[in-house]
Amino acid sequence: MTPSEHLDATFTALADPTRRAILARLARGEASVAELAEPFAISQPAISKHLKILERAGLVSRSRAATRRPCRIEGAPLAAANAWIERYRDLWESNYRRLDTLLDELQPERKPTPPKP
Amino acid sequence: MPIFKTLDVSTPTDREILFRRDFTAPPQLLFDCHTVPALVRRWLLGPPGWTMPVCEIELRVGGSFRYVWRNEEGTEMGMGGTFREIAPPHRLVTTELFDEDWTGGETVVNSRFDPEGSGTRMTMSVLYATRAARDGALQTDMTDGMESGYARLDALIAESPAA
Numbered sequence: 001m002t003p004s005e006h007l008d009a010t011f012t013a014l015a016d017p018t019r020r021a022i023l024a025r026l027a028r029g030e031a032s033v034a035e036l037a038e039p040f041a042i043s044q045p046a047i048s049k050h051l052k053i054l055e056r057a058g059l060v061s062r063s064r065a066a067t068r069r070p071c072r073i074e075g076a077p078l079a080a081a082n083a084w085i086e087r088y089r090d091l092w093e094s095n096y097r098r099l100d101t102l103l104d105e106l107q108p109e110r111k112p113t114p115p116k117p
Numbered sequence: 118m119p120i121f122k123t124l125d126v127s128t129p130t131d132r133e134i135l136f137r138r139d140f141t142a143p144p145q146l147l148f149d150c151h152t153v154p155a156l157v158r159r160w161l162l163g164p165p166g167w168t169m170p171v172c173e174i175e176l177r178v179g180g181s182f183r184y185v186w187r188n189e190e191g192t193e194m195g196m197g198g199t200f201r202e203i204a205p206p207h208r209l210v211t212t213e214l215f216d217e218d219w220t221g222g223e224t225v226v227n228s229r230f231d232p233e234g235s236g237t238r239m240t241m242s243v244l245y246a247t248r249a250a251r252d253g254a255l256q257t258d259m260t261d262g263m264e265s266g267y268a269r270l271d272a273l274i275a276e277s278p279a280a
Contacts, residue, residue: 091164093124096138098160099150103142106156110141 003080006058010081013057018042019050023059026073030063036071121238131248136241144230144237145206151228152176152209162186171195178203182211198223206230222246 001009013019022036037047051071054060058077062069104110125137140147150156158169163186171185183197195216202210209228225244230237 092136095160095162096124096140098162100140102150102156102160103140103146106146107142 006077007081009057010059010077013053013059014081016050016053018047019054022047022050022054022071023073026060026071030070030072032068032070034068129242132245134243134245136239136243138239139233139236140239141236143206144232147230147237147239148206148209152203152205157184164188176200176203198226201225 014023018040021040025031025036025039033044033047033051036051037044040047051060051062055062059074060071061074062071121137121139123138125135127135127137129135150160152174154172154174157174158172161184162169166189167186168188169184170187171183173184174180174182178200181197181199183195185193185195187193196213197216198211198213200209200211202208207230209230211226211228212223213226214223223246227242227244229240231240232238
């Protein structure tokens with residue numbers, strides 16, 4: 001997959017409340033499919049389908065060691081998605097910093113805006 | 118009250134993305150910076166190297182606006198919309214649509230400029246046509262996914278019991 005396809009897969013995987021809940025559960029520690037299905041009003045096969053999408057996006061990995069094949073959250077794709085989003089948030093923020101400067105210019109009587117962290 | 122010294126992005130509802138930020142200026146000045154072309158084109162620019170050769174604003178209810186950005190290679194990106202509500206200096210409601218329609222239909226943008234301390238808190242809500250429209254913005258490959266993407270990650274983090 002290209003980096004762009006990876007991001008598509010990550011965001012597609014995140015665009016579902018059940019899958020986000022699965023990730024939130026896995027953020028607390030490994031779990032089997034049965035354990036993951038427990039809090040949801042849906043079947044284990046349905047959970048498995050969601051897991052496949054999360055696995056394809058690289059957000060979840062499954063151990064082959066044990067028969068219960070526990071699922072584990074993988075941080076790298078989330079970090080990549082976060083970095084990508086952060087870049088665009090920075091872009092908006094850079095617009096608003098320009099606006100700060102313009103607002104200072106428009107009010108010479110006022111103290112300039114202190115630099116933001 | 119939290120202080121939004123830098124941009125805050127959140128998802129209060131399924132179809133909505135909320136931007137909040139504080140400024141050191143009175144609401145009227147913020148309102149002007151969003152509605153007077155000579156001021157808008159000085160800050161609403163995006164990445165380095167982009168300028169805003171077209172910035173037309175017909176500030177009346179039902180009036181339209183049109184923005185075009187251009188980079189050094191000559192690539193252009195345009196958007197436009199109409200004014201639904203104009204209540205200076207505190208409130209502005211517009212509909213917006215990018216030429217490439219990467220937002221999956223028109224969005225409704227509701228901006229508020231409220232006094233906060235000696236300055237102004239901007240609260241800008243972007244409402245997508247449908248949840249699918251908001252999610253659809255994630256699938257495309259341009260400046261696009263950003264808002265929804267960031268909001269989605271925020272939602273994920275908010276939902277996570279570890280957060």
